[in-house]
Amino acid sequence: MKIDFANLGLAYQEHKENIDAAMSDVLNKSSFIMGPIVLELEDRLSNFVGVKHSISCASGTDALLLAMMAVDIQPGDEIITTPFTFIATAETIAFLKAKPVFVDIDEKTYNIDSSKIEEAITDRTKAIMPVSLFGQVSNMLEINKIAEKHNLIVIEDAAQSFGATYENKKSCNLSHIACTSFFPAKPLGCFGDGGAVFTNDDELAEKIKSLRLHGQTKRYHHKYIGMGGRLDALQAAVLNEKLKHYNVDVSRRNNVALKYSELLKNHTIIPFVEQDRTSVWAQYSIRVKNRSEIQESLKSLGIPTAVHYPVPLHLQECFNYLGGKQGDFPMAEKVSQEIMSLPMNPYLTEEEVEYISTNLIKLL
Incomplete structure (x- = not known):
């Protein structure tokens, strides 16, 4: 697939x-x-x-x-x-x-x-x-x-x-x-x-x-x-x-996210949405160990992934002048090492989400 x-x-x-x-x-x-x-x-x-x-x-x-x-x-x-x-x-x-x-960021939502x-x-x-x-x-x-x-x-x-x-x-x-x-x-x-x-x-x-x-x-x-x-x-x-069709797209995205979460909740850290909020699921991002190896294995199965984001801003070269260093924002640094985004769009079928999730679970 x-x-x-x-x-x-x-x-x-x-x-x-x-x-x-x-x-x-x-x-x-x-x-x-x-x-x-x-x-x-x-x-x-x-x-x-x-x-x-x-x-x-x-x-x-x-x-x-x-x-x-x-x-x-x-x-x-x-x-x-x-x-x-x-x-x-x-x-x-x-x-x-x-x-x-x-x-630093909140451990569950990854927001400030x-x-x-x-x-x-x-x-x-x-x-x-x-x-x-x-x-x-x-x-x-x-x-x-x-x-x-x-x-x-x-x-x-x-x-x-x-x-x-x-x-x-x-x-x-x-x-x-x-x-x-x-x-x-x-x-x-x-x-x-x-x-x-x-x-x-x-x-x-x-x-x-x-x-x-x-x-x-x-x-x-x-x-x-x-x-x-x-x-x-x-x-x-x-x-x-x-x-004109955006509400339908958001609803579809939410259905995809719900399906992912149902399949993955007992296997990895899945996205957390606060009760007083809804998400439009710009990304569906989980946290994993051995991220590079998992990405390569999924790629070989036709499953693309992405990392949002691998290097926190305080450690980016362009911000060296601010004097940031490793350890300044431990939660952002930890999440950046583990975060991995799975395919997310309104057109993913249940079969595709199951294929992605099943193969991911084997690697965790």
């Missing part, structure tokens, strides 16, 4: 006729930058999340930059975040010459350990950036309380959790600002790069819209130093069509 990890091809084929028609409409109208299709997507995103403002942009990375620029993050400012995530989270902080301040945040706050701290890892939101209630107490901004990095819920509210509507990614392999992915910023703050929304257009407030009049961060109209067309 040959398993597809993300099955992007089938994600296209299932809605090919409508996606092709939507993209063709953009081509025929030749409105490639901004325009009505982008505004339509932003309205749909706002309605889906339940937030006042959705500002689309060129990538999830740009979304993080725009959010921090909007709240005026300056060189030397500190932003508290997790060392166990994709590099864009901390990379964008460093790109603005601010300082990423890492806090909210009980450790307050001890990391200094007089230079300006924001907290929790990551909703693998599709599940962080402990936002506690994080928001800490932020309010210390007058800090909370920016949710929701690159992996669009559509997830926390106490019946959607990810991207749980903090001052949130950012997501529409990278093709994300639960809601376009056919290239794409992202969005979300906020209920009218002034911040207007500033973000300006920042993504080189700080422009009207044509050739620039209030801010900004960036060229607009979402391509063709990608907006794709997302408009895929968003």
Whole structure:
């Protein structure tokens, strides 16, 4: 059996006729930058999340930059975040010459350990950036309380959790600002790069819209130093069509995850989802010993795997200047040595999940 990890091809084929028609409409109208299709997507995103403002942009990375620029993050400012995530989270902080301040992760959810945040706050701290890892939101209630107490901004990095819920509210509507990614392999992915910023703050929304257009407030009049961060109209067309079916995709992902967990629960450490939350299962990540050997054996059986993430950010070479060392964040370091992601997409059949799980159990 040959398993597809993300099955992007089938994600296209299932809605090919409508996606092709939507993209063709953009081509025929030749409105490639901004325009009505982008505004339509932003309205749909706002309605889906339940937030006042959705500002689309060129990538999830740009979304993080725009959010921090909007709240005026300056060189030397500190932003508290997790060392166990994709590099864009901390990379964008460093790109603005601010300082990423890492806090270790929770052993069960792999999200930032909210009980450790307050001890990391200094007089230079300006924001907290929790990551909703693998599709599940962080402990936002506690994080928001800490932020309010210390007058800090909370920016949710929701690159992996669009559509997830926390106490019946959607990810991207749980903090001052949130950012997501529409990278093709994300639960809601376009056919290239794409992202969005979300906020209920009218002034911040207007500033973000300006920042993504080189700080422009009207044509050739620039209030801010900004960036060229607009979402391509063709990608907006794709997302408009895929968003119509997104709840079905999330339900399918959840069914795949439930099947995995049923089969694997007595054999390895499976993903843990808090009772007050739902996950959109950007990844289904387990923990194993002898990871490399297991990966090679599964590969020989046509089962792809991935590691999200093998090196915590405080040990990455690009962050050597922060002085991080082995042992600083023991839980992040431990998980990074054991984590392994199994194929996860809405199209995995029960037969495929059983094939993956049965062969994995033999290797554990």
